[in-house]
Amino acid sequence: MSFPLLTATAALPAIGAIVTAAVPAARSRSDGDGPRGSGTAKVVALLFSVATFVLAMTVLVRFEPGGARYQLTESYDWIPAFGVRYELGVDGIGVALIALTALLIPFVILAGWRDADHLENSSRRWRPTQGFFALILMVEAMVILSFEATDVFLFYLFFEAMLIPMYFLIGGFGDRASGTDEAQAATQRSYAAVKFLLYNLAGGLIMLAAVIGLYSVAGTFSLSEIAQARADGTLEMAASTEKWLFLGFFFAFAIKAPLWPLHTWLPNAMGEATAPVAVLITAVVDKVGTFAMLRFCLGLFPEASKWATPVVLVLALVSIIYGALLAVGQRDIKRLVAYASISHFGFIILGIFAMTSQGQSGATLYMVNHGLSTAALMLVAGFLISRRGSRLIADYGGVQKVAPVLAGTFLVGSLATLSLPGLAPFVSEFLVLVGTFTRYPVIGIIATVGIVLGALYTLVLYQRTMTGPVKPSVAKMPDLKVRELAVIGPLIALLLFLGVYPKPLTELVDPAVGHTLSDVQQKDPKPDVEAAK
Amino acid sequence: MNPVNYLYLAALLFTIGATGVVIRKNAIVVFMCVELMLNACNLSLVAFSRMHGNLDGQILAFFTMVVAAAEVVVGLAIIVSLFRARHSASVDDASLMKL
């Protein structure tokens, strides 16, 4: 038996979480700027996340793009009575997203280095630093497992389980607020956390019903067995059953993704959480939703997917434009980024349901690139907010004069968010648009409105915070520190690299998309000139 | 005598017990009413045993008695400690279980 690489990749952060949580509390709470124990916890967490990244890179290297659909597979019986198996395997899409997750977590940890410090001195809390970083690693483990699971039940388990650490991350750790604001901030935080949890649990429960329904129809939870049965023609699924099951799955994923009109939890959660946690939500956790649409909705219910396509496309289109317009109207930096993400998720879902190779490759690339670009923008925004202690756009102005590097990185993040050619998000956005346009020209054209609106909200944000006369409140703002540069520098470098040379990524994703397209029995439309011949 | 009459008696006893549980306030009386209900059950079990001509009902009656004995021990202990804490044996005083 070969080394269980996939299990190891997911287990390492889980072990890391336990070890981090076990780091003993500081003996004295008042020496220096941070208790000793918490410093150790941070380093331990960072080391584990880096080690996970190394393992993820091993997965990436070991994976052969042109090979079997699911590779590095592992399979064990788990609950034989219900046919639940511990089955892992990755396709190109999964590998890309695992790599993204493992890449982002070290940056998230590094960016959130001091996010729990201000809680250390409050006596009622129990080792907040250890908790914060352990929870992040726990989320990472759950997310990686959901990208790996090829057993529907197993996937459902991790899909739901990741909500719990996320709930504590949102509800327990907020931005530093001063004095009287703290009570109000705590109320809003717990509102956001509860909303996040209940909203996603509601989706999860409906999905659970669909999972059970699927079992009663197919008699197995295994993706490969279901695919085999479908290929043999032994799978008997009535069209109406398929539609109901599809809806059950899709509803959960549409909440997680999130798709209009199921999006309202995201701005609250991203607004109240600290910037690194917000990145965790939108760049990592939400990707499970879109990923699952590709793997489970399209893979398990091809006919129902085609049946639902018109409605989904329209909802995605509404998301794109609605999210962008609302982003323009926001007064809070983090909520603005949240609405921008809703717009971007609209693009991803549009690409998935366009059912063309450009659309789906573009959507997968979009997941990766959106992770990078939002991380860049949100983390710099977090650095900015931590300096001034306010999330309101109106509290800033003229920052570029006092902190040019911060402003510069913020601008690059903004340009990435508006999909500037030369940066990675352009490649994916254009592919999604082209992929949509070849099959649904009108929808493709309407979606391009998102290009203009994207420029509007990012540049308005940049103009209001960074340009103009220097506001007194930001006059003494320090520029980026070395730790912060170490976070943002590599992200920008990667955005540039993938913008200029996305080929490694497209080659990884292409075959997987081919499989998904053959699941739904769709072929790319031929160009007119060829079609005429 | 017709064994069914025992069943009528059991039903009568059970009703008396149930009524007592619902309307009395004193914990000891309520407790005794519960015992009355249990014994009514026992009576009907034994009667069934006689009617069906096997020993199942009698065996079950013994079980009930054992359980009832254990229950008396625990129940009385609770009532005593309740009385110590509140200087009252009224069941209405112990209404903290509401939300």
Add this chain to the structure above:
Amino acid sequence: MENLIALLVAAPLLGAAVLLLGGRRLDRAGHLLGTVMAAASFGLAVVLFTDMLGRAGDDRSLHQHLFSWIPVGGFQADVAFQLDQLSMTFVLLITGVGTLIHVYSIGYMEHDERRRRFFAYLNLFLAAMLLLVLADNYLLLYVGWEGVGVASYLLIGFWQHKPSAATAAKKAFLVNRVGDVGLSIAIMLMFTTFGTFAFGPVLTSTGETSEGKLTAIALMLLLAACGKSAQVPLQSWLGDAMEGPTPVSALIHAATMVTAGVYLITRSGAIFNAAPDAQTVVVVVGAVTLLFGAIVGCAKDDIKKALAGSTMSQIGYMVLAAGLGPIGYVFAIMHLVTHGFFKAGLFLGAGSVMHGMNDEVDMRKYGGLRKYMPVTFVTFGLGYLAIIGFPGLSGFWSKDKIIEAAFAKGGAEGWILGAVTLLGAALTAYYMTRVMLMTFFGEKRWQPDAEGNEPHPHESPKSMTIPMIVLAFGSVFAGGLFSLGDSFIKWLEPVTAFEHGHSPLSAAVVTSATVVVLLIGVGLAWLQYGRKPVPVVAPRGSLLTRAARRDLGQDDFNHVVLVRGGEHLTRSLVYVDHTLVDGVVNGTAASVGGLSGRLRKLQTGYARTYAVSMFGGTAVLIAATLLMRAV
């Protein structure tokens, strides 16, 4: 040789990267590095040019394939360059004028603490612009297209501490984005039609598809061109873009970037030729912008905004010419090049004037400057003569050809277009004479400002005057050189094709008409601004003047409909999101909460209540069981 093409782009790109990443350490040498990189690119361009001249006309196109960029299924985008005569013309113009403006900026930006970054952005612009003209497919062109947009955004907003500059930068980018949507839709249409968007296959297979598709593609390309080249209806950003430093206005918003639209139309000539309806639209856009820009230029008192109006109008000429098809492409490009010389020269002259006048831009506060700035006066004057089409100078040759080609369009259209171009020529003469007279002639009109500082007009340093002199040479001789033995036509013909138009009027008649309208324009301006003193405070003016000062109401329209309307829309959507969409969610949560609040009341805490409910429940169950039995 073809391996050198990438270096053209790489040199300024490297410069930009080094300057941006190098940080403060490079502050002292940054401007030199930037200039050297621009000059290196120009040197390379010259080498490639001489090599190209050494080969036969139809063998001059070079290709360089670097790597496969986005390969997804049938969608194959490459990073590959194509250097043919059309690209070469642009490369020489961009790197040549670009280098001169780098040199000029050394002096102009001397006292700016962020000069290093200015040069980084200029280098970035050069790289993007070269990418735009060297790309061998539309998607790579799109990269350059948006790249110049960003460089322009950064440079217009270079003085970000001024809210007006930041707003202007944002506006320019946004309006350009609207145009960019056109380009991306055009690329998507090409992909669905031809399965590719590389120049070669697309432009040679236009015959294989319907005219309707081609018209759609062409119109989308035109939308893109309108955005970048500030043509009606997307022209509103150019005037505001003058908030940027003057060298930027000269390089980006006069000589190079704004002409990218003309490049796009000319490059896509095959598509436009096969879509006559689209060509008509192009011509109309060009003609309308030509007059629009000229009218706005006549009314502005801000010297840079007057020149911006003029730029718009001159590009209108080029777009009009490009819309005429093979009879016009060559002249569009020729006018583009000569315009690049004289308009860059004019802007640099304006910058030199502002440099000496404490950054005053209101021409009503100039006057009589020829005595104080002789070099600026002479170079600006030569540029002025060139732009109004004074016989023998550059502008004369190129504009005259366009007017001829407009008449040659034939029929009523030809007459209308000819008349419009002639009217434009008269207006050009009028507004440029106005600028000239208000700035350099008459009495001095400047006064001490609020703090009592009186401007002391002086000639600019050598680093600024030398580029102006070089450009003045170009303004004088370029047109003549191009027309000598039709050399420019022969040079471009293999790429753009060329047909002689058959004008209903003979060339001599057109030329004399041009000269006559020119004299009328100059004369009118002299009557108004030369004969009598210019008032320092602008008179109220006629209705048309007032409208032209406000950009003929287009900005007001934008403000009311798009800005205000957009604000209302977003505000109401925020409200809807909060109350309606989120309201449903919170309402569900609240109703669940309310229901459980009611249910909670059943939990009284009295043991007997529970007992009663137990008995009741049991009774009901037993009754139900018996009832079921009975049934």
